[in-house]
Amino acid sequence: MPASVLISVSLLMCVALWSPLAGMAAADPASGSYPVRPIRLVVPQSPGGGTDLYARLIAAPLSERLGQSVVIDNRAGAGSLIGTDLVAKAAPDGYTLLGISSSITIIPSIYKEVPFDPVRDFAPVALLSSYPHLVVVHPAVPVNSIKELIALAKAKPGALNFASAGAGTPTQLGAELFNSLAGVKMVHVPYKGGGPALTALLGGEVQVYFGPIATVLPHVKAGKLKALAVTGAKRSPIFPELPGVGEAGLPGFVQDAWNGLMAPARTPPAIIKKLNREIGVVMNMPALRERFAAQGVEAGGMSPEELASMLRSEIAKWSKVVRQAGIKPE
Numbered sequence: 343m344p345a346s347v348l349i350s351v352s353l354l355m356c357v358a359l360w361s362p363l364a365g366m367a368a369a370d371p372a373s374g375s376y377p378v379r380p381i382r383l384v385v386p387q388s389p390g391g392g393t394d395l396y397a398r399l400i401a402a403p404l405s406e407r408l409g410q411s412v413v414i415d416n417r418a419g420a421g422s423l424i425g426t427d428l429v430a431k432a433a434p435d436g437y438t439l440l441g442i443s444s445s446i447t448i449i450p451s452i453y454k455e456v457p458f459d460p461v462r463d464f465a466p467v468a469l470l471s472s473y474p475h476l477v478v479v480h481p482a483v484p485v486n487s488i489k490e491l492i493a494l495a496k497a498k499p500g501a502l503n504f505a506s507a508g509a510g511t512p513t514q515l516g517a518e519l520f521n522s523l524a525g526v527k528m529v530h531v532p533y534k535g536g537g538p539a540l541t542a543l544l545g546g547e548v549q550v551y552f553g554p555i556a557t558v559l560p561h562v563k564a565g566k567l568k569a570l571a572v573t574g575a576k577r578s579p580i581f582p583e584l585p586g587v588g589e590a591g592l593p594g595f596v597q598d599a600w601n602g603l604m605a606p607a608r609t610p611p612a613i614i615k616k617l618n619r620e621i622g623v624v625m626n627m628p629a630l631r632e633r634f635a636a637q638g639v640e641a642g643g644m645s646p647e648e649l650a651s652m653l654r655s656e657i658a659k660w661s662k663v664v665r666q667a668g669i670k671p672e
Contacts, residue, residue: 376436376612376613376616377408377409377410377436377437378410379410379437380410380411380412380413381408381410381411381412381413381436381437382413382415382437382438382439383412383413383439383440383441383603384416384417384425384428384429384438384439384440385397385414385415385416385417385425385441386417386418386419386424386425386426386440386441386442387418387422387425387443388418389416392443392554392599392601393441393443394414394416394441396441396470396471396601397414397441397470397603398414399630399633400412400470400630401414403627404620404621404624407620407623407624408620421449421453421671422446422449423453423456423457426440426442426446426449426458427458429464429604429605429606430463430464430606431606432606434605434609434610435609435613436605436609436610436613436617438605438606439603439604439605439617440464440604441601441603442601442602442603442604443599443600444512444599444600444601444656445511446460447460447653447656447657447659448510448511448660450657450661451660451661451664451665451669452509452510452664452671453671460657461650461653461654461657462607463606463607464606465607465646466603466604466614466646466647466649466653467602467603467605467614467621467646468602468617468618468621468625468642468644468646468649469600469601469602469642469643469644469649469652470600470601470602470603470621470642471600471601471639471640471642472574472598472599472600472601472639472640473554473555473556473574473598473599473600473637473638473639473640474555474572474573474586474597474598475512475552475553475554475555475558475597475599476552476553476558476569476571476572476573477491477520477550477551477569477570477571477572477573477587478543478550478558478561478562478567478568478569478570479491479549479550479567479568479570480543480544480546480548480549480550480567481566481567481568482546482549483549483550483568485568485570486568486570487570487571487590487591488570488571488591488592489590491550491570492524492526492592495526495528496525496526499526500527500529502528502529502549502550503528503529503530503531503547503550504517504528504529504531504549504552505531505532505533505539505540505542505543505547505548505550506532506533506539506551507532507533507535507536508532508534508535509530509532509669509670509671510664510669510670510671512552512597512599513536513551513552513553513554514530514532514669515597515660515663515669516552516573516597517550517552518663518664518666518667518669519595519597519663520587520592521667522663522666522667523594523595524592528550530667531548536553539551539553540557540558540561544561544567551567552597555578555580555581555638556637556638556639559580559581569581569584570584570590571584571586571587571589571590572584572585572586573586573595573596573597573598574586574596574597574598575588575596575598578638579635579638580635580636580637580638581638602644602649603617603621614646615646618645622642622643625641625642625643626641626642
């Protein structure tokens with residue numbers, strides 16, 4: 343057999359052998375074939391935190407909706423920078439997603455050298471949850487409202503200490519925003535996490551804490567702490583008698599914590615749209631909404647464009663607070 347024929351036959355055999363794989367590689371995500379393999383959802387914190395919790399709550403039902411496994415990959419370290427940077431540099435094909443919290447809007451203002459840009463390097467996918475913090479005080483503090491707290495802080499500058507889960511965390515930023523808008527100076531006392539901060543407040547080491555509603559509410563109900571207000575723009579359905587900080591005497595104050603999903607920048611819009619749509623279905627499942635509501639958490643409800651707008655707005659807002667308070671990383 344001539345050499346030219348042998349070469350032709352060999353090429354045809356190669357094409358035949360590789361054609362199934364070539365078909366998979368050439369599958370156009372925008373055509374509706376996405377996803378064709380498991381999706382990795384990177385959580386840049388350790389297991390057990392808020393971002394990890396909400397990611398795991400949606401992983402199983404989202405897997406069923408998409409027909410492919412959604413696998414949680416915890417990549418903690420460096421204040422969430424390691425896992426976040428991993429996704430920023432991942433292929434923009436929809437198979438690597440990032441679980442985020444509202445802390446991502448603080449990172450650019452806190453750290454001098456960040457290996458990614460939260461706006462430039464990511465494509466927002468969906469909001470998973472949002473929830474307020476509670477402004478709580480130790481029972482020994484002689485105040486029962488936001489107006490009384492402001493009055494006491496003005497009468498005794500520097501006498502009130504507030505706890506936080508660490509420098510630059512939302513638990514500090516909320517109190518610093520309060521300081522700025524109220525024209526007062528409560529003193530920051532950072533702890534290594536929300537647990538130690540709450541323990542310090544319960545023990546009377548500090549007087550004030552702007553803490554996540556799910557963790558502080560049980561202590562309020564037990565009479566171990568006094569709740570003055572919620573930090574969100576509206577009242578919480580699980581504590582409807584408690585006003586928002588703005589409503590209670592400090593107009594303009596709003597602090598909502600939230601969690602969401604993002605993909606690497608340049609991920610095809612069709613993939614983003616499909617993920618947002620399917621996550622929306624998952625977030626509206628009655629069992630999931632009931633579980634969220636029991637913790638004072640509101641489930642989802644944003645388009646990718648709305649999440650992108652909120653991201654930019656929050657970055658600008660907290661950048662100003664960080665500058666005014668002179669916050670530095672620990």
